[in-house]
Amino acid sequence: MSADTIVVRPFEQRDIGAVWQLMRDLAVFEGYVDAFAVTPADLLAHGFGPAPAFGVFVAVKGDTIAGIAVHYRIPWTFDLRPVVVLKELFVAEAFRGQCVGNMLFARLEAYAVEIGASALRWTVLPDNEAAKRFYAGQGAAPDAAWEHWTLPIARRI
Structure with a gap:
């Protein structure tokens, strides 16, 4: 494998620091840091073990994690098939324009097919036009049938 080759694989414990940093960078970018x-x-506690709560695909170039696709799955819904939820897709600034996002998205889509999922779902900030163009380029479209709703749960002391 060449140092210029980008490989997408499930994250490993040795990736935790870099994955965490990219998650934090996304929080800065989206304004919720x-x-x-x-x-x-x-x-470490929730991403590994016999029943991880989430997974992460990492795009690696050389020794550097170039991007992440954090995901989880809903075991089944009305059709008795799982749904894969993309929680975070983020590419480090130095690696943008190198198809890293495309590679991560393709790996996530392949994972959804592997587990027999009926859908791949995610949310996009309303003003993130670059993300909307990216997802449209993947063949996706906004879900006209459903609205995104939230009920904040206050922490009680």
């Missing part, structure tokens, strides 16, 4: 509470220890 003050609420970002994830720690590297959280990634």
Whole structure:
């Protein structure tokens, strides 16, 4: 494998620091870094073991993690098939324009096919036009049938 080759693979424990940094960089980009509470220890505790709560595909170029696709799965819904939810797709600035996002998205889509998922879903900030163009280029479209709703749950002391 050449140093210029980008490889997409599931994350490993040795990737935790770089994955956490890219997750934090996304929080800065999207404007919620003050609420970002994830720690590297959280990634270790919840991303590994017999029943991980989430997965991460990493795009690696040389020894550097160039991008991440954080995902989880809903075991089944109305059609008795899982749904894959893309929680975060982020490419480090130095690697943008090198098809890293395309490669991560393709690996996530392949994973959805592998597990027999009925859909791949995600949310996009309303003003993130670059992300909307990227996803449209993947063949996706906004879901006209559903609205995104949220009920904040306040922490009680």
